[in-house]
Amino acid sequence: MHVGLTHYLVVSTILFCIGLYGVLTRRNAVAILMGIELMLNASNINLVAFNRYLAPGAVGGQTFALVIITLAACEAAVGLALVMAAYRSLETIHVDEINVMKW
Amino acid sequence: MLQYAWVIPVLPFIGFWWIIFAGRRAPGQGAYVAIGAMLGAALLSVAAFIEVLRGARYDASVVWATVLNRPIEVGYQVDPLTSVMLLVVTVVGSLIFIYSIGYMQGDLRYPRFFAYMSLFASSMLLLVLGNNFLTLYAGWELVGLCSYLLIGFWFERPAAARASMKAFVTTRVGDLFMFLGILLIFLQLGTLNFNEIFSGVETGRLAGGLLTLAAVLVFGGAVGKSAQVPLHVWLPDAMEGPTPVSALIHAATMVAAGVYLVARAYPLFFGTPGHEALTVVAYIGGITAIMAATIGVVQDDIKRVMAYSTISQLGYMMMGLGVLGFTAGVFHLMTHAFFKALLFLAAGSVIHAMHTNDIKQMGGLGKIMPITYVTMVIGALALAGIPPFAGFWSKDEILLEAYHYDQVLYALGAAGAFLTAFYIFRMIIYTFTGSLRSHPAHPHESPRVMTVPLVILAFFSTVIGLAGAPWWDNPFHHFVRFEGAEGAAFDFEFALRSTAIAGLGVLSALVVYHWRLVSAASLRRAFGPLYIAVVHKYYWDELYQYAVIRPVVWAARRLRTFDVYVVDGAVNAIGVVFVWFSRLYRVFDLYVVDGVVNLVAWTAKTMGGVLRYGQTGRPQNYLLIIALGVIALVVVGVIR
Numbered sequence A: 001m002h003v004g005l006t007h008y009l010v011v012s013t014i015l016f017c018i019g020l021y022g023v024l025t026r027r028n029a030v031a032i033l034m035g036i037e038l039m040l041n042a043s044n045i046n047l048v049a050f051n052r053y054l055a056p057g058a059v060g061g062q063t064f065a066l067v068i069i070t071l072a073a074c075e076a077a078v079g080l081a082l083v084m085a086a087y088r089s090l091e092t093i094h095v096d097e098i099n100v101m102k103w
Numbered sequence B: 001m002l003q004y005a006w007v008i009p010v011l012p013f014i015g016f017w018w019i020i021f022a023g024r025r026a027p028g029q030g031a032y033v034a035i036g037a038m039l040g041a042a043l044l045s046v047a048a049f050i051e052v053l054r055g056a057r058y059d060a061s062v063v064w065a066t067v068l069n070r071p072i073e074v075g076y077q078v079d080p081l082t083s084v085m086l087l088v089v090t091v092v093g094s095l096i097f098i099y100s101i102g103y104m105q106g107d108l109r110y111p112r113f114f115a116y117m118s119l120f121a122s123s124m125l126l127l128v129l130g131n132n133f134l135t136l137y138a139g140w141e142l143v144g145l146c147s148y149l150l151i152g153f154w155f156e157r158p159a160a161a162r163a164s165m166k167a168f169v170t171t172r173v174g175d176l177f178m179f180l181g182i183l184l185i186f187l188q189l190g191t192l193n194f195n196e197i198f199s200g201v202e203t204g205r206l207a208g209g210l211l212t213l214a215a216v217l218v219f220g221g222a223v224g225k226s227a228q229v230p231l232h233v234w235l236p237d238a239m240e241g242p243t244p245v246s247a248l249i250h251a252a253t254m255v256a257a258g259v260y261l262v263a264r265a266y267p268l269f270f271g272t273p274g275h276e277a278l279t280v281v282a283y284i285g286g287i288t289a290i291m292a293a294t295i296g297v298v299q300d301d302i303k304r305v306m307a308y309s310t311i312s313q314l315g316y317m318m319m320g321l322g323v324l325g326f327t328a329g330v331f332h333l334m335t336h337a338f339f340k341a342l343l344f345l346a347a348g349s350v351i352h353a354m355h356t357n358d359i360k361q362m363g364g365l366g367k368i369m370p371i372t373y374v375t376m377v378i379g380a381l382a383l384a385g386i387p388p389f390a391g392f393w394s395k396d397e398i399l400l401e402a403y404h405y406d407q408v409l410y411a412l413g414a415a416g417a418f419l420t421a422f423y424i425f426r427m428i429i430y431t432f433t434g435s436l437r438s439h440p441a442h443p444h445e446s447p448r449v450m451t452v453p454l455v456i457l458a459f460f461s462t463v464i465g466l467a468g469a470p471w472w473d474n475p476f477h478h479f480v481r482f483e484g485a486e487g488a489a490f491d492f493e494f495a496l497r498s499t500a501i502a503g504l505g506v507l508s509a510l511v512v513y514h515w516r517l518v519s520a521a522s523l524r525r526a527f528g529p530l531y532i533a534v535v536h537k538y539y540w541d542e543l544y545q546y547a548v549i550r551p552v553v554w555a556a557r558r559l560r561t562f563d564v565y566v567v568d569g570a571v572n573a574i575g576v577v578f579v580w581f582s583r584l585y586r587v588f589d590l591y592v593v594d595g596v597v598n599l600v601a602w603t604a605k606t607m608g609g610v611l612r613y614g615q616t617g618r619p620q621n622y623l624l625i626i627a628l629g630v631i632a633l634v635v636v637g638v639i640r
Helices: A005-025 A029-054 A059-091 B004-026 B027-053 B078-101 B110-129 B133-151 B160-187 B192-203 B210-227 B234-240 B243-253 B256-266 B266-270 B272-295 B302-322 B326-354 B370-384 B389-404 B408-434 B448-468 B475-479 B493-514 B520-535 B537-614 B617-638
Strands: B058-067 B072-080
Touching: A005 B256, A005 B326, A005 B537, A005 B617, A029 A059, A059 B160, B004 B027, B004 B058, B004 B110, B004 B537, B027 B072, B027 B078, B027 B110, B027 B266, B027 B448, B072 B078, B072 B133, B072 B256, B072 B493, B078 B110, B078 B243, B078 B256, B078 B326, B078 B448, B078 B493, B110 B210, B110 B243, B110 B256, B133 B160, B133 B210, B133 B256, B133 B475, B160 B192, B160 B210, B160 B234, B192 B266, B210 B256, B210 B266, B234 B243, B234 B302, B243 B326, B256 B266, B256 B302, B256 B326, B256 B493, B266 B272, B272 B302, B272 B389, B272 B520, B272 B537, B302 B326, B302 B389, B302 B408, B326 B370, B326 B389, B326 B448, B370 B389, B370 B408, B370 B448, B389 B408, B389 B448, B389 B493, B408 B493, B448 B475, B493 B520, B520 B537
Parallel strands: none
Antiparallel strands: B058 B072
């Protein structure tokens, strides 16, 4: 079986949907962060795949992927720090209990 | 140096403000300030008089405003008539001011008295210096104001308050006519300057009936101010003021302003066809002279005798001017100022000693108050017209002019002269001879500050008439004169006759009141109805009461009713209508304007209330909606 662009896109879409599902359904803030990581990596697959199949000479897609990996690391650090801070002040990391933004 | 004549009225004016603001802190509680200013003005007036004697004249104007495209000028002039008036006002004024120190001693409003007197002097000087009707009118009204303030100086007394009001209103009636006259002249000639008006009369730009009307209207002001019939009623009541006021304002100067006005505007009167305006002046003067003299005979109030005497003498002045005796009228004005001031101040001295005005309660004061007695007799002789005292020369001249002009006027004047001598000596005899009829009184001679001015005035009353005596070629005639009204030459035989008339008057008074050969009661019976009429002052006050005051008060009441019910009613009706309109507008405001505003607010509130349920505070919900939205957009995009 020949593996083409479409396969990569399908994999990344599945991965993105799993991530989105996790973000939308999980109550645990850490799980949500993990969902976000999945969504970011889905986009990484997209970028690299488009780079490989549509513009093989260029390195833009790979560069973007590297930037997103860096960004994901930063996001994880900040997100976990926020979760730690939320736990310290509210004694929970369940997002449905963190409702201070409600009217 | 005549261009500095404006300083003369300014000096007392400064004195007025100084005393008004400094009050009792002013030097001498204001008296020294007033007297200093007045003496300064007197010195300057003497200097001006000497300059004018040497032939200097001055007349200057500046444009003050423009009305109807015509410039209104104000200015001042110094000519013989003005310089004589300046001299009379300042010299007599100074003496009366000095006298007032003694007379007003211990008065509650001592400084204010001197302030008002200074203002009066200033206004009077302004009046005589003016070279146009505007300046004259300003001074005219100012002296009227001062007269009002000073008659009502003791305003705690209802009689004084009423008298001041009566004086003010009565003179205002005359002033209205004068104002109309000035207006008429201004509309016809476009100027208020005396010389321009007179040249306008000369060239015939204002002539005939209109000129007569203007002259008679201007004379109306003089009738009010100089207390001529029929506006004389205020002057006797004006005696409610302090005696120095009566002497200065209501005898020597202000009341003579009317005579001065006629003299100043003489070409106006002289230019009327057949001198008819002058005939009016002469007859008003003649009637006033005889009428006031008769009333003076029956007065028992020492000041009222003087008041009627003043009215009578002013009548003589008017008559003198009216019978083409320009010089005689002005001359009598001058001599009268001195001897009437003297008489008033002497009367004030008597009142000061007796604390009453009633001559029937006095008597025998000649021994107790010798200086007052002698000076008053000199004044009385001058008034009666006994040579060589001042009044003789001037009154004789007036009678002489009248004799040559109109026999009726001469008869009035001669009868008046007899009565003048009679009533003034009646008063002298009642006051100074016999024995004191009021026992609780303890009269004494007045202090020096009062007697010295009396002596000085007595001196003037003796010699001032010589200015018009024939022995030195009648200097006054050459000084104050009017072309065409030069007057007749001194007539020795005629002078003997007028002396005889005056002497007869004095003699009659002695017969009736001193030797009592004829009792006063039998005279009263003999004159019967005439006596009744005279005692009631010819019913002038009653006439005004019924003819003017009652109708005016009645009309005022009716107008008040009209005001209360019609004018106020209309105003209130408009108010009520607007209140009703306001109520309607209130409903509109409440339900329409407020309704719209509330609706906007309500809409926003309700929308917010609905939409707030969308804000759950759970980012996951928001994210879900975003995701669904993206999916929806993609679906819509794909379907299209």
